Amino acid sequence: MCRRSSKRNLEINEIIKLYEDGESTTEIATIANVSSRYIRMLLKQHHVEMRPRGSWKRKYTLNEDYFKTWSNNMAYILGFIIADGTIARDVQFVSIAQKEKYILEAIREELGSNQPIVKNKDTGVYMLTINSKVMKNDLIEIHGVKPNKSSTIEFPHVPKEYMSHFIRGYFDGDGYINYKQYTVTFVSGSKSFLEALINVLKEKEFTPQFQQQGANYRVHIRGRKSVKLFSDWIYKDKNEGLYLIRKYHTFKEEKLELHQLADRKHVNTQEAIMRRKLNFLTIYALTHSMEYTCACIEIKPASINRWMNNAKLFKRNFEFIKNDIKKSE
Structure with missing residues (x-):
């Protein structure tokens, strides 16, 4: 019987399923937070038929060229990956983590994939991992999303017609709304990324505020009317795109029409x-x-x-x- 690894964050049945779906032991090891040797030992002890080392077969579908062409949903997913995704350094996969499973299912469908979504047994967070050298390279070379991106990510070139969808994706990943205080907040470890975001928000006539807290940076939009304008902008085409229902419903707590709202004058400058x-x-x-x-x-x-x-x-x-x-x- 294989001894349980205290740091392993996938159940044995999830590991076996990933391997039987065509994942390599190296990629499974990265997802499970253990060594590939441990994965091979575990599979053998559970009598899983092993493929020859180095062989690989794909048992799931995927539109590998998805990030080559702009669309509303592509812009959203790009923003979501920049906020909540991981680009592996040594293996060919892109992963997205999120507590709400349904948004990962929607992203998976949009990518044309039937890749399984797994749940981290320690954190309760769901993870969608896409194996594709082409997709990984496109995210790196076309959009500048590099491994270990948290403090170095630059704001990508996003066509103006897709900007609201990109911002909604990033906000769903690394933003939050405090309706009682009429405040929208974006968070990042990259000062450069948020400085570029500030310029985008200023072009939309918002008055963003920048704040540093330790190693992280924040950008705030404050004011009842400003929060309503921001909501109207990012959810303009929501029926045709992806979004987190929880955050959308928080914005919908506002019952007044835009012409009835006003920001408090000069309070937050x-x-x-x-x-x-x-x-x-x-x-x-x-x-x-x-x-x-x-x-x-x-x-x-x-x-x-x-x-x-x-x-x-x-x-x-x-x-x-x-x-x-x-x-x-």
Whole structure:
């Protein structure tokens, strides 16, 4: 009996099925987070008929040239892969991970594939892995999606007529909507990618805000009207394309028409935030009361922690005032 590997993230029956569907032991090992030697040992101990080493056969269909031609859905899937996909460095496959299985099933159908979707037993996340040297090379050479892309990915050339679909795909993979705060947020480890995204959003007359949090970067669109405009833009042709139902329904919480909406004036501009920080420090230095100061400028105490984490000058001034208050008490 084969000993269970503590780091293996696929069940034995899933491994056997992948091999019987034509996957190589090297590719299965990469997906399962173990060595190919371990995979071969496991298959033999479960009496699976082994193919000669180096042989490979495809038992599933695939439109390998899919990423050579632009379409609404191609733009969406490209954005989705940039956000939630993996381009393998040493083997010829592209994988996409997602908690909602139905979106992977829709992507699989669009790619013309019947490749099995597997579930990671530890995380509960589903994974669609497409084996294709042609598709991998097209993503790398045509669209610039390289292995280990998280911090180095550049914004690809996307024709304007497909931009909203690309943005929707990326947003479904690495974005979120906070409806109560009327905020749309994009996340990336690549500063360059988000700087290019900001330019795209500005062309659509949004006012995006850039933020760095540790090794990650964020771009925000704020305001009730702006969030509605963003929703209308990315879901314009939703009936003909792919999208995550969960995020779409969050946007649909807005019950008013566009002409009834307005963004709060100047609340979230960089200049306004700087003024609020200065007002906070001034009032706090005079009153010595955190609660009173927050009430005066209409912010929550959590905002102070966020400012402390993201603004070194504010943190230094706040701590100076706080220490001065302690000395005077």
